[in-house]
Amino acid sequence: MSLTLPTPIAAYFVADKDDGEAVARCFTDRAVVKDEGHLHVGRAAIATWKTAASVKYNYTSEPAAMVFEGDQTIVTARLVGDFPGSPVDLRYFFVLDGDRIAALEIIP
Incomplete structure (x- = not known):
């Protein structure tokens, strides 16, 4: 299934195949990421989070569905x-x- 994601979200999933710095550039200066119960605040922390995840695991992610709820865009992806x-x-x-x-908050 091919989704037409909002541009910043599409950029995130492309950058996710690259490195922590590429992912961090998708975020505002004071952005917050919550993943696996941990908060990562700011681009430097987001770059560190992504880099650590990439070192720990090799994975691919494929967005499969998208819905809008209030100010949130919720994307379901298969990893x-x-x-x-x-x-x-x-x-x-x-x-x-x-x-x-x-x-960004990531949950199962």
């Missing part, structure tokens, strides 16, 4: 990789600020 429980569907709760991501 396949060398992590426990693979494959898994994760939900990405994005809040956008113009052409950047202001907040």
